[in-house]
Amino acid sequence: MSVPARGYAYNQTRQTYLATELRVADTHRTRLVGLLATSAREFVSGKGLWIVPCRGVHTLGMRFPIDVVYLNSAKAVVHVEENLAPWRLAPVRLQAASVVELPPNTISESKTRIGDSIEIQVGTKGAS
Numbered sequence: 001m002s003v004p005a006r007g008y009a010y011n012q013t014r015q016t017y018l019a020t021e022l023r024v025a026d027t028h029r030t031r032l033v034g035l036l037a038t039s040a041r042e043f044v045s046g047k048g049l050w051i052v053p054c055r056g057v058h059t060l061g062m063r064f065p066i067d068v069v070y071l072n073s074a075k076a077v078v079h080v081e082e083n084l085a086p087w088r089l090a091p092v093r094l095q096a097a098s099v100v101e102l103p104p105n106t107i108s109e110s111k112t113r114i115g116d117s118i119e120i121q122v123g124t125k126g127a128s
Contacts, residue, residue, distance in 0.1 A: 006021060006022060006023055006024070006122065006123070007022045007024070007050075007120065007121045007122030007123055008020050008021075008022050008119075008120070008121055009022050009048055009050065009069075009100050009118055009119070009120050010118065010119040010120075010121075011110055011112050011116050011117075011118055011119075012116075012117045012118065012119050013113075013115070013116035013117050014110055014111050014112060014116060016110045016111075017046070017110075018048060018069065018100060018102055018106055018110055018112065018118065019046060019047060019048025019100065019102060019106075020046045021046050021047050021048070022047075022048045022049070022050055022100070022120070022122065023047075023048070023049050023050070024049075024050050024052065024122050025049055025050065025051045025052070026051075026052045031051055031054065034049060034051065034057070034101070035049055035062060035066065035101060036061050036062065039063070039064075040063060040064035043064065043066075043103050044103055045103055045106070047102075047103060048100055048101065048102050048103075048106075049100070049101040050098060050099075050100050050101075050120060050122070051098060051099050051100075051101065052097070052098040053097055053098060054096065054097075054098050054099045055070075055092050055093055055094060055096045055097075055099075056089075056090055056091060056092035056093065056096070056099075057084075057090045057099055057101065058088065058089045058090065059084055059085065059086045059087060059088050059090075060087055060088075060089075061086075061087075062086045062087070063086055064086060064104070065083045065084055065085050065086065065104045066083075066084050066101050066102060066103065066104060067080070067081065067082050067083065067084070067101070067102040067103065067104055067105065067106045067107045068080065068081040068084055068090055068099050068100070068101055068102070069099065069100045069102065069107065069112060069118070070093045070095075070096040070098075070099050071096060071097060071098050071099065071100065071118055071120075072095050072096060072097055073097040074117075075098075075117065075118045075119070075120060076115060076116065076117055076118070077112060077113065077114050077115060077116045077117075077118060078093055078095045078096055078114060079091070079093045079096065079114065080107050080112060080113070080114065082104075082105075082107045082108060083104045083105070100118070100120075
């Protein structure tokens, strides 16, 4: 069984972390499942899911709201969705190359805005 890649998402513009425990969904299966098997109790401040490639998301089947940060290929923020409620469709943004799903209120607490530069670092859990 392979160990999922993990890392962080850091807003370089605002000098703050969006996620310090970032999982990556970069296969058909992991993108399809997304956060569906996750509870609100598990998806707390510091957690995140980076979906690559991705231009839009939905919360169909989810039981809690999420924040969504859309990134272009240079990892600059091109759109944000705050507190996207369960059973909703977020807009598709053609300029997006990936999205980061975060616990609710992460965008407002980090003051993340369109144009901000996000550093994403991923690796293998346990790697130094």
